[in-house]
Amino acid sequence: MPNRSDEQVITPRLLREWPLPDPQGDKESRGTVLVVGGSRFTPGGVLLAGVAALRAGAGRLQLAVTGSTATALSIAVPEAKVVGLPETDRGSVSGDVPGHLLELAAEADVLAIGPGLDDVEETGRLLHRLLDAAGKEAAVVLDAYALGALSQERDLLSGRSQRVVLTPNVVEAGHLLGRDPRDDLAAEAAELAHRYECTVSLYGHIAAPDGRAWREESGDAGLGTSGSGDVRAGIVAGLLGRGADPAQSACWGAFAHAVSGQRLAPRYGRTGFLARELVDEVAYTIATV
Template structure:
Protein backbone atom coordinates (compact mmCIF):
# COMPACT_ATOMS: atom_id res chain seq x y z
CA UNK A 1 0.00 0.00 0.00
CA UNK A 2 1.06 3.61 -0.56
CA UNK A 3 2.97 5.29 2.28
CA UNK A 4 3.57 8.99 2.87
CA UNK A 5 7.11 8.61 1.56
CA UNK A 6 5.78 7.41 -1.79
CA UNK A 7 3.52 10.43 -2.27
CA UNK A 8 4.68 13.45 -4.26
CA UNK A 9 4.00 16.70 -2.42
CA UNK A 10 1.75 19.06 -4.35
CA UNK A 11 3.62 22.35 -4.72
CA UNK A 12 3.28 25.34 -7.04
CA UNK A 13 6.32 24.08 -8.95
CA UNK A 14 4.70 20.67 -9.50
CA UNK A 15 1.47 22.31 -10.65
CA UNK A 16 3.27 24.66 -13.03
CA UNK A 17 4.90 21.62 -14.63
CA UNK A 18 1.41 20.06 -14.82
CA UNK A 19 -0.24 23.10 -16.32
CA UNK A 20 -3.99 23.15 -16.72
CA UNK A 21 -5.54 23.20 -20.18
CA UNK A 22 -6.36 26.77 -21.19
CA UNK A 23 -9.02 26.38 -23.89
CA UNK A 24 -9.54 29.09 -26.47
CA UNK A 25 -12.88 29.87 -27.99
CA UNK A 26 -16.34 30.23 -26.48
CA UNK A 27 -17.96 28.67 -23.42
CA UNK A 28 -18.52 25.39 -25.26
CA UNK A 29 -14.77 24.82 -25.39
CA UNK A 30 -14.58 24.92 -21.58
CA UNK A 31 -17.18 22.25 -21.05
CA UNK A 32 -20.56 21.85 -19.39
CA UNK A 33 -20.88 20.87 -15.73
CA UNK A 34 -24.10 19.38 -14.37
CA UNK A 35 -24.37 19.43 -10.57
CA UNK A 36 -27.04 17.09 -9.20
CA UNK A 37 -27.96 17.38 -5.53
CA UNK A 38 -29.58 19.80 -3.15
CA UNK A 39 -32.34 18.20 -1.10
CA UNK A 40 -35.22 20.37 0.09
CA UNK A 41 -33.36 21.72 3.11
CA UNK A 42 -29.86 21.96 1.60
CA UNK A 43 -29.96 23.61 -1.84
CA UNK A 44 -26.98 25.78 -0.92
CA UNK A 45 -24.60 22.87 -1.42
CA UNK A 46 -25.43 22.84 -5.13
CA UNK A 47 -24.93 26.60 -5.32
CA UNK A 48 -21.48 26.32 -3.74
CA UNK A 49 -20.38 23.45 -5.97
CA UNK A 50 -21.79 25.03 -9.11
CA UNK A 51 -20.28 28.47 -8.66
CA UNK A 52 -16.95 26.91 -7.68
CA UNK A 53 -17.02 24.97 -10.97
CA UNK A 54 -17.48 28.22 -12.89
CA UNK A 55 -14.70 29.92 -10.94
CA UNK A 56 -12.41 26.98 -11.77
CA UNK A 57 -13.02 27.50 -15.48
CA UNK A 58 -16.13 25.60 -16.59
CA UNK A 59 -17.90 27.20 -19.53
CA UNK A 60 -21.51 26.26 -18.81
CA UNK A 61 -23.33 25.30 -15.62
CA UNK A 62 -26.51 23.31 -15.13
CA UNK A 63 -28.02 22.54 -11.72
CA UNK A 64 -30.54 19.88 -10.74
CA UNK A 65 -31.99 20.51 -7.30
CA UNK A 66 -35.13 19.83 -5.24
CA UNK A 67 -38.08 21.30 -7.12
CA UNK A 68 -39.04 23.53 -4.18
CA UNK A 69 -35.70 25.34 -4.45
CA UNK A 70 -35.30 25.54 -8.22
CA UNK A 71 -36.73 29.03 -8.77
CA UNK A 72 -34.81 30.56 -5.87
CA UNK A 73 -31.59 28.91 -7.03
CA UNK A 74 -32.07 30.15 -10.59
CA UNK A 75 -32.22 33.69 -9.20
CA UNK A 76 -29.23 33.16 -6.92
CA UNK A 77 -27.14 31.71 -9.78
CA UNK A 78 -28.29 33.52 -12.94
CA UNK A 79 -25.39 31.97 -14.88
CA UNK A 80 -26.93 28.49 -14.58
CA UNK A 81 -29.79 26.53 -16.06
CA UNK A 82 -31.74 25.10 -13.12
CA UNK A 83 -34.17 22.18 -13.23
CA UNK A 84 -36.22 20.69 -10.41
CA UNK A 85 -36.02 17.17 -8.99
CA UNK A 86 -39.09 15.36 -7.60
CA UNK A 87 -39.02 14.29 -3.93
CA UNK A 88 -38.98 10.56 -4.71
CA UNK A 89 -35.43 10.53 -6.07
CA UNK A 90 -36.41 9.78 -9.65
CA UNK A 91 -34.69 11.77 -12.40
CA UNK A 92 -37.10 13.46 -14.82
CA UNK A 93 -36.45 13.13 -18.54
CA UNK A 94 -34.99 16.63 -18.68
CA UNK A 95 -32.31 15.78 -16.12
CA UNK A 96 -31.46 12.55 -17.94
CA UNK A 97 -31.13 14.55 -21.15
CA UNK A 98 -28.79 17.03 -19.46
CA UNK A 99 -26.72 14.13 -18.09
CA UNK A 100 -26.44 12.63 -21.55
CA UNK A 101 -24.99 15.88 -22.91
CA UNK A 102 -22.86 17.02 -19.97
CA UNK A 103 -19.07 16.88 -20.06
CA UNK A 104 -18.88 16.58 -16.27
CA UNK A 105 -21.42 15.45 -13.68
CA UNK A 106 -20.93 16.30 -10.00
CA UNK A 107 -23.34 14.22 -7.96
CA UNK A 108 -24.11 14.31 -4.26
CA UNK A 109 -23.77 17.81 -2.76
CA UNK A 110 -26.69 18.46 -0.44
CA UNK A 111 -28.49 15.14 -0.89
CA UNK A 112 -29.76 13.61 2.36
CA UNK A 113 -31.49 10.29 1.63
CA UNK A 114 -29.55 7.19 0.57
CA UNK A 115 -32.42 5.44 -1.21
CA UNK A 116 -33.36 8.56 -3.17
CA UNK A 117 -29.70 9.21 -3.95
CA UNK A 118 -29.24 5.66 -5.23
CA UNK A 119 -32.20 5.95 -7.61
CA UNK A 120 -31.08 9.36 -8.80
CA UNK A 121 -27.50 8.20 -9.26
CA UNK A 122 -28.56 5.14 -11.22
CA UNK A 123 -30.68 7.25 -13.58
CA UNK A 124 -28.21 10.10 -14.05
CA UNK A 125 -25.05 8.02 -14.50
CA UNK A 126 -26.98 5.52 -16.58
CA UNK A 127 -27.89 8.31 -19.00
CA UNK A 128 -24.34 9.72 -19.10
CA UNK A 129 -21.84 8.50 -21.64
CA UNK A 130 -18.89 6.27 -20.81
CA UNK A 131 -16.54 9.20 -21.47
CA UNK A 132 -18.33 11.62 -19.15
CA UNK A 133 -16.23 12.81 -16.23
CA UNK A 134 -17.85 12.22 -12.83
CA UNK A 135 -17.28 13.72 -9.39
CA UNK A 136 -18.95 11.89 -6.49
CA UNK A 137 -19.34 13.58 -3.12
CA UNK A 138 -21.38 13.30 0.07
CA UNK A 139 -24.41 10.97 -0.13
CA UNK A 140 -23.40 9.78 -3.60
CA UNK A 141 -20.43 8.12 -1.89
CA UNK A 142 -22.77 6.49 0.60
CA UNK A 143 -24.79 5.09 -2.30
CA UNK A 144 -21.59 3.88 -3.97
CA UNK A 145 -20.58 2.07 -0.78
CA UNK A 146 -23.76 0.01 -1.05
CA UNK A 147 -23.60 -0.58 -4.82
CA UNK A 148 -20.22 -0.16 -6.51
CA UNK A 149 -21.85 -0.91 -9.86
CA UNK A 150 -23.52 2.51 -9.88
CA UNK A 151 -20.29 3.99 -11.25
CA UNK A 152 -19.17 2.73 -14.66
CA UNK A 153 -17.44 5.86 -15.97
CA UNK A 154 -13.64 5.64 -15.89
CA UNK A 155 -12.98 9.39 -15.63
CA UNK A 156 -14.14 9.66 -12.03
CA UNK A 157 -12.98 11.47 -8.90
CA UNK A 158 -14.24 10.57 -5.43
CA UNK A 159 -13.96 13.25 -2.73
CA UNK A 160 -14.81 11.55 0.60
CA UNK A 161 -14.45 12.93 4.08
CA UNK A 162 -13.35 10.55 6.84
CA UNK A 163 -16.87 9.29 7.56
CA UNK A 164 -17.60 8.69 3.88
CA UNK A 165 -14.24 6.98 3.46
CA UNK A 166 -15.20 4.69 6.32
CA UNK A 167 -18.45 3.76 4.58
CA UNK A 168 -16.59 3.04 1.34
CA UNK A 169 -13.94 0.95 3.10
CA UNK A 170 -16.33 -0.81 5.42
CA UNK A 171 -14.11 0.12 8.37
CA UNK A 172 -12.43 3.08 10.01
CA UNK A 173 -9.79 4.48 7.63
CA UNK A 174 -7.34 4.80 10.52
CA UNK A 175 -4.35 7.11 10.55
CA UNK A 176 -2.79 5.98 7.27
CA UNK A 177 -4.91 8.05 4.89
CA UNK A 178 -2.43 7.54 2.06
CA UNK A 179 -3.08 3.81 2.19
CA UNK A 180 -6.83 4.35 2.53
CA UNK A 181 -6.89 6.59 -0.54
CA UNK A 182 -4.90 4.02 -2.54
CA UNK A 183 -7.21 1.18 -1.45
CA UNK A 184 -10.31 3.10 -2.49
CA UNK A 185 -8.76 4.17 -5.79
CA UNK A 186 -7.95 0.57 -6.68
CA UNK A 187 -11.31 -0.73 -5.48
CA UNK A 188 -13.42 1.76 -7.44
CA UNK A 189 -11.05 2.37 -10.38
CA UNK A 190 -11.27 6.09 -9.71
CA UNK A 191 -9.07 8.92 -8.48
CA UNK A 192 -9.60 9.50 -4.76
CA UNK A 193 -8.98 12.76 -2.91
CA UNK A 194 -9.07 12.14 0.84
CA UNK A 195 -8.05 14.93 3.20
CA UNK A 196 -5.11 16.02 1.09
CA UNK A 197 -4.13 12.51 -0.01
CA UNK A 198 -4.73 11.86 -3.71
CA UNK A 199 -4.36 8.48 -5.37
CA UNK A 200 -5.10 7.13 -8.82
CA UNK A 201 -5.84 3.44 -9.42
CA UNK A 202 -2.70 1.38 -9.86
CA UNK A 203 -0.60 4.47 -10.26
CA UNK A 204 0.76 7.57 -8.61
CA UNK A 205 -0.07 9.27 -5.33
CA UNK A 206 0.24 12.83 -4.09
CA UNK A 207 -0.06 14.78 -0.84
CA UNK A 208 -1.29 18.36 -0.40
CA UNK A 209 0.05 19.91 2.80
CA UNK A 210 -1.30 23.48 2.75
CA UNK A 211 -4.74 22.78 4.20
CA UNK A 212 -5.55 24.27 7.59
CA UNK A 213 -8.29 23.91 10.20
CA UNK A 214 -10.50 26.56 8.62
CA UNK A 215 -11.34 24.25 5.73
CA UNK A 216 -13.35 22.16 8.18
CA UNK A 217 -16.42 24.34 7.79
CA UNK A 218 -19.91 23.67 6.49
CA UNK A 219 -20.00 23.64 2.69
CA UNK A 220 -16.23 23.48 2.23
CA UNK A 221 -16.37 20.00 0.71
CA UNK A 222 -19.00 21.14 -1.77
CA UNK A 223 -16.63 23.86 -2.92
CA UNK A 224 -13.80 21.37 -3.37
CA UNK A 225 -16.01 19.01 -5.40
CA UNK A 226 -17.06 21.94 -7.58
CA UNK A 227 -13.45 22.95 -8.21
CA UNK A 228 -12.66 19.41 -9.34
CA UNK A 229 -15.66 19.48 -11.69
CA UNK A 230 -14.68 22.82 -13.19
CA UNK A 231 -11.11 21.72 -13.83
CA UNK A 232 -12.32 18.51 -15.48
CA UNK A 233 -14.64 20.57 -17.68
CA UNK A 234 -11.78 22.65 -19.01
CA UNK A 235 -9.92 19.48 -19.97
CA UNK A 236 -7.83 18.38 -16.99
CA UNK A 237 -7.24 14.69 -16.39
CA UNK A 238 -8.85 13.29 -13.20
CA UNK A 239 -5.64 13.06 -11.13
CA UNK A 240 -4.54 16.48 -12.35
CA UNK A 241 -7.92 17.99 -11.45
CA UNK A 242 -7.83 16.39 -7.99
CA UNK A 243 -4.32 17.65 -7.22
CA UNK A 244 -4.99 21.16 -8.49
CA UNK A 245 -8.31 21.29 -6.64
CA UNK A 246 -6.77 20.17 -3.35
CA UNK A 247 -4.13 22.90 -3.61
CA UNK A 248 -6.52 25.63 -4.77
CA UNK A 249 -9.02 24.75 -2.04
CA UNK A 250 -6.32 24.88 0.63
CA UNK A 251 -4.68 28.06 -0.60
CA UNK A 252 -8.02 29.83 -1.00
CA UNK A 253 -8.44 29.28 2.73
CA UNK A 254 -4.98 30.64 3.42
CA UNK A 255 -5.79 33.76 1.38
CA UNK A 256 -8.81 34.36 3.61
CA UNK A 257 -7.08 33.74 6.94
CA UNK A 258 -5.52 37.23 7.32
CA UNK A 259 -9.02 38.76 7.08
CA UNK A 260 -11.05 36.26 9.08
CA UNK A 261 -8.57 34.22 11.09
CA UNK A 262 -7.80 30.53 10.70
CA UNK A 263 -11.34 29.37 11.41
CA UNK A 264 -13.58 32.38 10.71
CA UNK A 265 -14.16 32.27 6.96
CA UNK A 266 -17.16 30.73 5.19
CA UNK A 267 -17.36 28.28 2.31
CA UNK A 268 -19.00 30.92 0.12
CA UNK A 269 -15.92 33.09 0.64
CA UNK A 270 -13.66 30.25 -0.49
CA UNK A 271 -15.51 30.27 -3.82
CA UNK A 272 -14.56 33.88 -4.47
CA UNK A 273 -10.85 33.10 -4.06
CA UNK A 274 -10.73 30.16 -6.48
CA UNK A 275 -10.07 31.98 -9.75
CA UNK A 276 -7.40 34.25 -8.29
CA UNK A 277 -5.68 31.33 -6.58
CA UNK A 278 -5.50 29.39 -9.85
CA UNK A 279 -4.19 32.46 -11.67
CA UNK A 280 -1.35 33.00 -9.20
CA UNK A 281 0.07 29.46 -9.15
Protein backbone atom coordinates in the same frame (compact mmCIF):
# COMPACT_ATOMS: atom_id res chain seq x y z
CA MET B 1 -0.01 -0.16 -0.94
CA PRO B 2 1.34 3.43 -1.20
CA ASN B 3 1.90 5.29 2.03
CA ARG B 4 2.81 8.83 2.94
CA SER B 5 6.44 8.44 1.88
CA ASP B 6 5.36 7.40 -1.65
CA GLU B 7 3.37 10.57 -2.28
CA GLN B 8 4.55 13.56 -4.30
CA VAL B 9 4.00 16.80 -2.41
CA ILE B 10 1.80 19.22 -4.37
CA THR B 11 3.73 22.47 -4.69
CA PRO B 12 3.34 25.45 -7.01
CA ARG B 13 6.37 24.18 -8.91
CA LEU B 14 4.82 20.75 -9.44
CA LEU B 15 1.61 22.38 -10.69
CA ARG B 16 3.46 24.77 -13.00
CA GLU B 17 5.15 21.74 -14.54
CA TRP B 18 1.69 20.15 -14.93
CA PRO B 19 -0.22 23.08 -16.46
CA LEU B 20 -3.97 23.02 -16.81
CA PRO B 21 -5.47 22.92 -20.29
CA ASP B 22 -6.08 26.41 -21.63
CA PRO B 23 -9.12 26.04 -23.89
CA GLN B 24 -9.51 28.61 -26.62
CA GLY B 25 -12.77 29.90 -28.03
CA ASP B 26 -16.21 30.17 -26.47
CA LYS B 27 -17.77 28.66 -23.36
CA GLU B 28 -18.38 25.36 -25.18
CA SER B 29 -14.64 24.69 -25.19
CA ARG B 30 -14.54 24.80 -21.37
CA GLY B 31 -17.17 22.18 -20.86
CA THR B 32 -20.64 21.88 -19.41
CA VAL B 33 -20.87 20.93 -15.75
CA LEU B 34 -24.13 19.54 -14.37
CA VAL B 35 -24.45 19.57 -10.56
CA VAL B 36 -27.21 17.35 -9.15
CA GLY B 37 -28.22 17.54 -5.50
CA GLY B 38 -29.90 19.91 -3.11
CA SER B 39 -32.77 18.72 -0.95
CA ARG B 40 -35.53 21.15 0.03
CA PHE B 41 -33.50 22.09 3.09
CA THR B 42 -29.95 22.09 1.65
CA PRO B 43 -29.93 23.70 -1.81
CA GLY B 44 -26.87 25.70 -0.78
CA GLY B 45 -24.58 22.73 -1.41
CA VAL B 46 -25.43 22.84 -5.10
CA LEU B 47 -24.93 26.62 -5.18
CA LEU B 48 -21.46 26.32 -3.64
CA ALA B 49 -20.37 23.47 -5.89
CA GLY B 50 -21.75 25.10 -9.01
CA VAL B 51 -20.19 28.52 -8.50
CA ALA B 52 -16.89 26.87 -7.55
CA ALA B 53 -16.99 24.99 -10.85
CA LEU B 54 -17.36 28.27 -12.73
CA ARG B 55 -14.54 29.86 -10.74
CA ALA B 56 -12.32 26.89 -11.62
CA GLY B 57 -12.94 27.46 -15.32
CA ALA B 58 -16.05 25.58 -16.42
CA GLY B 59 -17.76 27.14 -19.43
CA ARG B 60 -21.41 26.34 -18.77
CA LEU B 61 -23.20 25.46 -15.56
CA GLN B 62 -26.42 23.54 -15.04
CA LEU B 63 -27.94 22.90 -11.62
CA ALA B 64 -30.59 20.34 -10.69
CA VAL B 65 -32.35 20.60 -7.32
CA THR B 66 -35.75 19.95 -5.75
CA GLY B 67 -38.55 21.74 -7.54
CA SER B 68 -39.42 23.76 -4.44
CA THR B 69 -36.00 25.45 -4.43
CA ALA B 70 -35.25 25.74 -8.15
CA THR B 71 -36.64 29.25 -8.65
CA ALA B 72 -34.75 30.70 -5.71
CA LEU B 73 -31.54 29.04 -6.89
CA SER B 74 -31.95 30.36 -10.42
CA ILE B 75 -32.08 33.89 -9.00
CA ALA B 76 -29.09 33.26 -6.72
CA VAL B 77 -27.00 31.85 -9.60
CA PRO B 78 -28.10 33.73 -12.73
CA GLU B 79 -25.17 32.28 -14.67
CA ALA B 80 -26.69 28.78 -14.50
CA LYS B 81 -29.53 26.89 -16.07
CA VAL B 82 -31.54 25.54 -13.12
CA VAL B 83 -34.04 22.68 -13.35
CA GLY B 84 -36.40 21.35 -10.71
CA LEU B 85 -36.61 17.69 -9.69
CA PRO B 86 -39.35 15.64 -8.04
CA GLU B 87 -39.08 15.47 -4.28
CA THR B 88 -40.29 13.14 -1.58
CA ASP B 89 -42.68 14.14 1.17
CA ARG B 90 -39.63 14.73 3.39
CA GLY B 91 -38.08 17.15 0.89
CA SER B 92 -35.39 14.86 -0.52
CA VAL B 93 -34.62 14.59 -4.22
CA SER B 94 -36.60 11.65 -5.54
CA GLY B 95 -34.89 8.79 -7.35
CA ASP B 96 -37.65 8.96 -9.98
CA VAL B 97 -35.51 10.89 -12.41
CA PRO B 98 -37.41 13.02 -14.94
CA GLY B 99 -36.59 12.84 -18.63
CA HIS B 100 -35.31 16.41 -18.80
CA LEU B 101 -32.58 15.61 -16.28
CA LEU B 102 -31.51 12.51 -18.20
CA GLU B 103 -31.24 14.64 -21.33
CA LEU B 104 -28.97 17.10 -19.53
CA ALA B 105 -26.89 14.23 -18.13
CA ALA B 106 -26.43 12.76 -21.60
CA GLU B 107 -25.06 16.05 -22.94
CA ALA B 108 -22.95 17.15 -19.96
CA ASP B 109 -19.17 16.91 -20.03
CA VAL B 110 -19.03 16.60 -16.24
CA LEU B 111 -21.59 15.45 -13.67
CA ALA B 112 -21.10 16.37 -10.02
CA ILE B 113 -23.55 14.35 -7.95
CA GLY B 114 -24.19 14.55 -4.24
CA PRO B 115 -23.96 18.08 -2.79
CA GLY B 116 -26.96 18.72 -0.57
CA LEU B 117 -28.59 15.30 -1.01
CA ASP B 118 -29.92 13.74 2.20
CA ASP B 119 -31.51 10.34 1.47
CA VAL B 120 -29.12 7.52 0.63
CA GLU B 121 -31.74 5.18 -0.86
CA GLU B 122 -33.19 7.82 -3.17
CA THR B 123 -29.66 8.90 -4.05
CA GLY B 124 -28.78 5.33 -5.05
CA ARG B 125 -31.67 5.21 -7.49
CA LEU B 126 -30.77 8.65 -8.81
CA LEU B 127 -27.14 7.65 -9.26
CA HIS B 128 -28.01 4.56 -11.30
CA ARG B 129 -30.15 6.53 -13.71
CA LEU B 130 -27.66 9.36 -14.13
CA LEU B 131 -24.67 7.10 -14.73
CA ASP B 132 -26.66 5.08 -17.25
CA ALA B 133 -27.57 8.29 -19.08
CA ALA B 134 -24.15 9.97 -18.96
CA GLY B 135 -21.96 9.94 -22.03
CA LYS B 136 -19.19 7.35 -22.18
CA GLU B 137 -16.54 10.10 -22.29
CA ALA B 138 -18.05 12.14 -19.47
CA ALA B 139 -16.33 12.76 -16.16
CA VAL B 140 -18.13 12.26 -12.85
CA VAL B 141 -17.48 13.67 -9.38
CA LEU B 142 -19.19 11.85 -6.51
CA ASP B 143 -19.53 13.62 -3.18
CA ALA B 144 -21.53 13.47 0.06
CA TYR B 145 -24.59 11.18 -0.14
CA ALA B 146 -23.56 9.88 -3.55
CA LEU B 147 -20.60 8.33 -1.75
CA GLY B 148 -22.97 6.82 0.78
CA ALA B 149 -24.96 5.26 -2.04
CA LEU B 150 -21.76 3.92 -3.60
CA SER B 151 -20.73 2.38 -0.27
CA GLN B 152 -23.96 0.39 -0.24
CA GLU B 153 -23.45 -0.91 -3.78
CA ARG B 154 -19.72 -1.29 -4.28
CA ASP B 155 -19.88 -2.55 -7.85
CA LEU B 156 -21.94 0.43 -8.99
CA LEU B 157 -19.04 1.83 -11.03
CA SER B 158 -17.87 -1.52 -12.41
CA GLY B 159 -17.75 -1.74 -16.17
CA ARG B 160 -18.50 1.94 -16.72
CA SER B 161 -16.31 4.02 -18.98
CA GLN B 162 -16.86 7.39 -17.32
CA ARG B 163 -13.84 8.94 -15.57
CA VAL B 164 -14.72 9.21 -11.87
CA VAL B 165 -13.31 11.23 -8.98
CA LEU B 166 -14.42 10.51 -5.40
CA THR B 167 -14.11 13.38 -2.89
CA PRO B 168 -14.85 11.83 0.52
CA ASN B 169 -14.22 13.31 3.92
CA VAL B 170 -12.85 10.93 6.55
CA VAL B 171 -16.32 9.79 7.69
CA GLU B 172 -17.41 9.10 4.11
CA ALA B 173 -14.14 7.27 3.48
CA GLY B 174 -15.04 5.01 6.39
CA HIS B 175 -18.34 4.14 4.74
CA LEU B 176 -16.58 3.38 1.46
CA LEU B 177 -13.98 1.24 3.22
CA GLY B 178 -16.52 -0.52 5.41
CA ARG B 179 -14.45 0.22 8.52
CA ASP B 180 -12.91 3.10 10.44
CA PRO B 181 -10.05 4.69 8.45
CA ARG B 182 -6.57 4.17 9.84
CA ASP B 183 -4.20 7.05 10.53
CA ASP B 184 -2.34 6.49 7.25
CA LEU B 185 -4.76 8.32 4.96
CA ALA B 186 -2.39 7.94 2.01
CA ALA B 187 -2.82 4.19 2.20
CA GLU B 188 -6.56 4.53 2.70
CA ALA B 189 -6.91 6.77 -0.36
CA ALA B 190 -4.87 4.27 -2.38
CA GLU B 191 -7.05 1.39 -1.22
CA LEU B 192 -10.19 3.26 -2.28
CA ALA B 193 -8.68 4.15 -5.66
CA HIS B 194 -7.85 0.49 -6.24
CA ARG B 195 -11.19 -0.80 -4.95
CA TYR B 196 -13.36 1.55 -7.00
CA GLU B 197 -10.93 1.97 -9.95
CA CYS B 198 -11.09 5.75 -9.86
CA THR B 199 -9.24 8.80 -8.55
CA VAL B 200 -9.73 9.62 -4.87
CA SER B 201 -9.18 12.92 -3.06
CA LEU B 202 -9.22 12.31 0.69
CA TYR B 203 -8.28 15.06 3.13
CA GLY B 204 -5.34 16.30 1.09
CA HIS B 205 -4.31 12.84 -0.13
CA ILE B 206 -4.88 12.07 -3.80
CA ALA B 207 -4.58 8.57 -5.22
CA ALA B 208 -5.00 7.39 -8.80
CA PRO B 209 -5.97 3.82 -9.68
CA ASP B 210 -2.61 3.31 -11.44
CA GLY B 211 -0.77 3.73 -8.12
CA ARG B 212 0.33 7.36 -8.40
CA ALA B 213 -0.16 9.42 -5.24
CA TRP B 214 0.13 13.03 -4.12
CA ARG B 215 -0.19 15.03 -0.90
CA GLU B 216 -1.39 18.61 -0.39
CA GLU B 217 0.09 20.16 2.77
CA SER B 218 -1.43 23.67 2.81
CA GLY B 219 -4.79 22.76 4.32
CA ASP B 220 -5.68 23.99 7.80
CA ALA B 221 -8.49 23.63 10.32
CA GLY B 222 -10.62 26.33 8.68
CA LEU B 223 -11.36 24.03 5.74
CA GLY B 224 -13.56 22.04 8.11
CA THR B 225 -16.29 24.65 7.82
CA SER B 226 -19.80 23.75 6.64
CA GLY B 227 -20.04 23.60 2.84
CA SER B 228 -16.30 23.39 2.29
CA GLY B 229 -16.54 19.90 0.82
CA ASP B 230 -19.11 21.11 -1.72
CA VAL B 231 -16.65 23.78 -2.81
CA ARG B 232 -13.88 21.22 -3.25
CA ALA B 233 -16.11 18.94 -5.33
CA GLY B 234 -17.13 21.89 -7.48
CA ILE B 235 -13.53 22.95 -8.10
CA VAL B 236 -12.66 19.44 -9.26
CA ALA B 237 -15.71 19.40 -11.54
CA GLY B 238 -14.78 22.75 -13.06
CA LEU B 239 -11.22 21.63 -13.76
CA LEU B 240 -12.51 18.46 -15.39
CA GLY B 241 -14.80 20.64 -17.49
CA ARG B 242 -11.91 22.68 -18.86
CA GLY B 243 -10.15 19.48 -19.93
CA ALA B 244 -7.93 18.33 -17.05
CA ASP B 245 -7.74 14.61 -16.40
CA PRO B 246 -9.02 13.18 -13.10
CA ALA B 247 -5.67 13.07 -11.27
CA GLN B 248 -4.71 16.57 -12.40
CA SER B 249 -8.13 17.91 -11.45
CA ALA B 250 -7.91 16.33 -8.00
CA CYS B 251 -4.39 17.68 -7.37
CA TRP B 252 -5.04 21.19 -8.62
CA GLY B 253 -8.42 21.14 -6.85
CA ALA B 254 -6.91 20.18 -3.50
CA PHE B 255 -4.31 22.94 -3.85
CA ALA B 256 -6.83 25.60 -4.91
CA HIS B 257 -9.15 24.64 -2.05
CA ALA B 258 -6.44 24.71 0.61
CA VAL B 259 -4.62 27.84 -0.56
CA SER B 260 -7.90 29.73 -0.92
CA GLY B 261 -8.36 29.07 2.79
CA GLN B 262 -4.84 30.34 3.47
CA ARG B 263 -5.65 33.57 1.66
CA LEU B 264 -8.69 34.14 3.86
CA ALA B 265 -6.98 33.45 7.18
CA PRO B 266 -5.36 36.89 7.60
CA ARG B 267 -8.83 38.50 7.35
CA TYR B 268 -10.94 36.03 9.31
CA GLY B 269 -8.52 33.93 11.34
CA ARG B 270 -7.80 30.27 10.85
CA THR B 271 -11.39 29.16 11.51
CA GLY B 272 -13.55 32.22 10.86
CA PHE B 273 -14.09 32.16 7.10
CA LEU B 274 -17.11 30.69 5.31
CA ALA B 275 -17.32 28.25 2.43
CA ARG B 276 -18.87 30.91 0.20
CA GLU B 277 -15.77 33.05 0.79
CA LEU B 278 -13.54 30.18 -0.31
CA VAL B 279 -15.33 30.22 -3.66
CA ASP B 280 -14.37 33.84 -4.29
CA GLU B 281 -10.66 33.03 -3.89
CA VAL B 282 -10.54 30.03 -6.23
CA ALA B 283 -9.99 31.77 -9.56
CA TYR B 284 -7.22 34.00 -8.20
CA THR B 285 -5.51 31.06 -6.48
CA ILE B 286 -5.46 29.04 -9.70
CA ALA B 287 -4.36 31.99 -11.82
CA THR B 288 -1.41 32.85 -9.58
CA VAL B 289 0.20 29.40 -9.30
